[in-house]
Amino acid sequence: MSDASSLRTPSQRIAWTATIVISTLVFIFLIAPILAIMPLSFSSGSYLTYPLPGLSLRWYDDFISSPRWMNSLKNSMIIGVASTLLSMVLGTLAALGLAQWKSRFKPLVLAFVLSPVVVPGVITAVGLYFFFAPIGLTGSYLGLILAHTALATPFVVITVGATLQSFDTNLARAAASLGASPLLAFRRVILPLILPGLASGALFAFATSFDEVVIVLFMAGPEQRTLPREMFSGIRENISPTITAAAVILTTVSVILLATLEGLRRRNERLKGGG
Amino acid sequence: MTAASLTGADVKTNVSLKRRLKRAERARQIKALALVLPLLLFLLFTFAGPIAGMLWHAVDDHEVRQVLPQTVAALAGWDGKDVPDEKAYAALASDIQAARAAGTIAIAAKRLNYAQNGFRTILTSTARNLKAMPEPGTARETLGKINPAWRDRATWTTIRDASGPVTSFYLLGALDLVRNADGAIVAAPPDQAIYRDVFGRTFLISLGVTVLCLVLGFPVAYLLATLPPGRSNLLMIFVLLPFWTSLLVRTCAWIVLLQSKGVVNDSLHWLGIIDEPLRLIYNRFGVCVAMTHVLLPFMILPLYSSMKAISPAYMRAAASLGASPITAFLRIYMPQTLPGIGAGSLLVFILALGYYITPALVGGAADQMISYFIALYTTETANWGLASALGAVLLLATVLLALVYGKLVQGQQVTGGMKN
Numbered sequence: 001m002s003d004a005s006s007l008r009t010p011s012q013r014i015a016w017t018a019t020i021v022i023s024t025l026v027f028i029f030l031i032a033p034i035l036a037i038m039p040l041s042f043s044s045g046s047y048l049t050y051p052l053p054g055l056s057l058r059w060y061d062d063f064i065s066s067p068r069w070m071n072s073l074k075n076s077m078i079i080g081v082a083s084t085l086l087s088m089v090l091g092t093l094a095a096l097g098l099a100q101w102k103s104r105f106k107p108l109v110l111a112f113v114l115s116p117v118v119v120p121g122v123i124t125a126v127g128l129y130f131f132f133a134p135i136g137l138t139g140s141y142l143g144l145i146l147a148h149t150a151l152a153t154p155f156v157v158i159t160v161g162a163t164l165q166s167f168d169t170n171l172a173r174a175a176a177s178l179g180a181s182p183l184l185a186f187r188r189v190i191l192p193l194i195l196p197g198l199a200s201g202a203l204f205a206f207a208t209s210f211d212e213v214v215i216v217l218f219m220a221g222p223e224q225r226t227l228p229r230e231m232f233s234g235i236r237e238n239i240s241p242t243i244t245a246a247a248v249i250l251t252t253v254s255v256i257l258l259a260t261l262e263g264l265r266r267r268n269e270r271l272k273g274g275g
Numbered sequence: 276m277t278a279a280s281l282t283g284a285d286v287k288t289n290v291s292l293k294r295r296l297k298r299a300e301r302a303r304q305i306k307a308l309a310l311v312l313p314l315l316l317f318l319l320f321t322f323a324g325p326i327a328g329m330l331w332h333a334v335d336d337h338e339v340r341q342v343l344p345q346t347v348a349a350l351a352g353w354d355g356k357d358v359p360d361e362k363a364y365a366a367l368a369s370d371i372q373a374a375r376a377a378g379t380i381a382i383a384a385k386r387l388n389y390a391q392n393g394f395r396t397i398l399t400s401t402a403r404n405l406k407a408m409p410e411p412g413t414a415r416e417t418l419g420k421i422n423p424a425w426r427d428r429a430t431w432t433t434i435r436d437a438s439g440p441v442t443s444f445y446l447l448g449a450l451d452l453v454r455n456a457d458g459a460i461v462a463a464p465p466d467q468a469i470y471r472d473v474f475g476r477t478f479l480i481s482l483g484v485t486v487l488c489l490v491l492g493f494p495v496a497y498l499l500a501t502l503p504p505g506r507s508n509l510l511m512i513f514v515l516l517p518f519w520t521s522l523l524v525r526t527c528a529w530i531v532l533l534q535s536k537g538v539v540n541d542s543l544h545w546l547g548i549i550d551e552p553l554r555l556i557y558n559r560f561g562v563c564v565a566m567t568h569v570l571l572p573f574m575i576l577p578l579y580s581s582m583k584a585i586s587p588a589y590m591r592a593a594a595s596l597g598a599s600p601i602t603a604f605l606r607i608y609m610p611q612t613l614p615g616i617g618a619g620s621l622l623v624f625i626l627a628l629g630y631y632i633t634p635a636l637v638g639g640a641a642d643q644m645i646s647y648f649i650a651l652y653t654t655e656t657a658n659w660g661l662a663s664a665l666g667a668v669l670l671l672a673t674v675l676l677a678l679v680y681g682k683l684v685q686g687q688q689v690t691g692g693m694k695n
Contacts, residue, residue, distance in 0.1 A: 012600045022494040027513040029491070030571060033528035034520055036538055040531065048531050049541050090314040097310025100303060111681065113314060116322050118677045120629020122646040123666045126653050127325030130332060130663075150321040153314060211521045214631055218654065231523040235636050239530060247524040254519040262515075 034251060041244035048239060059245040069246060072230040078141065079226060080209040083148035087205045090149070091156025092198060098157070099164040114154045121214035124151070129218045139221030147215045152205035159204060163197025196264045203257050203264075210253065326670070332663035333446055336439035342383035343370040347438040355435065355456075358428050364414035367425075368405060375402045389658065390444060391433045397424045432456045445664035470648070470665065477644040480562060480634075481627035487567045488574035488623045489616065496578035496615075500585075518572035526636050529565040530556060533637075561637040569633060570626055574619040581615025614683060621680045625673055645669050 040048050044056035063069045094113060098106065116124065128147050129138060137143030171193070175185035191198075213228040220229060227250060234243045340347050345366035353359045374380045380402045387394040401421050409417035418425040436444070436454060447453060447460060451468035455461050462468065495514070499507045517525065532538045533555035540552040555561060585608065593603035631646035638644075645665060652662035 009600060019494045019498050023498040026491045026495050030517045031513050033532055037528045037531050049538055090317055093310045094314035097307040100307035120669060120673060122631050122649050123670050126649060126666055127329040131325035131328045146321045150318060228521060228523045235527055243527055247527050250521045250524050258515055258519045
């Protein structure tokens with residue numbers, strides 16, 4: 001299968017070797033920074049450099065015993081979960097509607113629904129800041145949840161929409177012809193089939209909110225500071241090893257999200273292959 | 276007879292069936308739209324509305340109108356050739372008296388100071404020294420005595436140009452342009468003309484990062500698309516893990532690596548390559564490295580999917596027709612990756628244009644991009660008009676590029692569908 005085995009001429013072999021060498025360097029460039037800061041969080045010293053003077057969990061201890069960091073973790077979770085739930089409801093409904101809707105305005109509506117992804121974060125943040133301040137939504141959880149939902153919903157619409165595209169509508173018709181009400185058909189036939197798509201959408205939505213910092217920077221009061229927001233101030237003031245501990249915690253969450261997503265994708269492919 | 280009536284009945288059922296089908300279809304469409312509607316309304320409130328509000332702030336000019344209403348009215352008929360007549364002076368004196376009582380002088384002073392440096396002092400000193408309403412007919416003399424600037428025609432054109440209700444002042448300012456006393460659009464004085472430089476810098480950094488991403492991303496995408504699925508899936512983790520890692524974590528990692536007592540400098544020093552630490556961060560180099568790291572997956576993924584769609588049969592056909600591998604690659608493979616290159620480059624460029632966090636944390640003062648100034652004017656100096664105008668320019672650039680991107684990706688889907 002591989003082109004590598006079918007390489008005949010020397011020039012091809014050189015080109016292939018070059019591709020491998022350059023790619024390896026790029027892979028190192030991509031992954032090394034993330035791996036490099038992890039051990040530093042276990043350092044017993046307070047300098048962010050190698051070699052480590054010794055190993056300790058003092059910076060994790062520092063993180064856990066700091067009300068500021070723990071509060072930010074709690075805020076990230078609250079805002080992340082709430083905006084995921086809200087964007088799931090809005091996004092799934094919209095994806096179901098868009099799958100059936102036939103109109104020449106559809107591309108326009110789709111472009112509008114997806115536009116929060118493309119518009120620079122600062123523009124959305126400034127707009128929300130002007131808009132939410134007079135109605136008391138700045139410095140509140142609700143304001144941040146609404147804003148993060150707007151950013152996260154496009155990902156739900158895309159992932160759920162993609163799942164619906166491969167969904168056989170005859171199954172819904174079959175359910176209806178067998179006497180199922182639309183709600184029952186949705187719950188018993190459509191939902192189980194699009195569940196992996198919904199789960200991926202939810203993961204994307206959560207990751208979007210969990211990683212967002214520009215809107216939080218503009219809109220959050222001291223009470224609503226999230227983990228990335230706290231890291232932003234930490235990096236600005238001075239980087240203590242506690243930040244690397246926070247970074248490791250954030251990265252662990254990302255890895256769990258990515259692994260779950262990959263698992264869902266594999267399961268989906270298996271199901272498709274089997275069917 | 277019977278046959279005819281049968282056909283008649285047939286036609287009738289046919290028509291009503293068609294009508295019923297149509298009605299059912301319409302009901303379905305309405306139901307579909309009803310499902311999309313909640314999201315549309317939500318986005319109207321949390322996204323489109325706020326952005327429209329920001330765009331309004333870019334042209335809104337209500338401050339002077341609100342604080343100096345009589346002056347604005349009196350200046351409406353002014354020809355602008357010489358200083359205005361006594362009536363305008365009297366109106367101004369009366370407005371200033373009222374504004375001082377209401378405590379609103381600062382609002383107008385702030386707005387007028389944007390247009391003419393030092394106007395704040397003119398207005399506040401006048402308000403302080405104008406103890407009482409001048410005798411009828413002496414307003415011009417009195418105000419001129421308090422501050423000679425009132426004898427200057429330019430002072431009055433500044434007020435007239437700021438009297439709203441809408442203005443091009445901020446939008447022109449965002450492009451380093453001003454209106455002179457005669458209303459002609461001219462270049463802003465050099466000490467205030469900084470935004471073209473900032474836009475140019477934003478463009479150059481974005482372009483540089485896009486080129487870097489393409490150069491680094493192409494071989495990786497090629498490798499991933501060529502390797503057997505098992506191995507390429509494994510290597511894909513190297514692309515997806517950074518993609519999923521928090522932006523803050525990655526930016527933080529680069530600071531730890533590149534700072535003067537950081538991992539890279541320490542290692543180079545330990546190896547004896549350098550004596551003094553290199554300056555790797557808080558400059559343009561650091562910004563480009565960190566942004567390339569963050570945006571590289573956005574280049575690799577579209578390139579990978581476009582390369583994955585290229586059938587190896589084309590390359591084999593080219594080889595069997597006598598093309599050398601290099602010719603085959605350049606003439607057959609490369610052209611087919613062009614849509615992927617276009618999509619990936621546009622995506623990276625669009626995302627780079629709006630970058631704020633990374634340059635703010637790893638850049639120096641001379642590396643801040645346009646988003647930094649939008650944020651600065653919004654929160655620090657509260658010059659919302661200028662912040663919004665800069666935002667409007669950035670938004671326009673983004674939307675235009677996104678439209679091109681949409682056409683490109685759509686075109687790809689169409690040709691992709693036709694190939695199958």
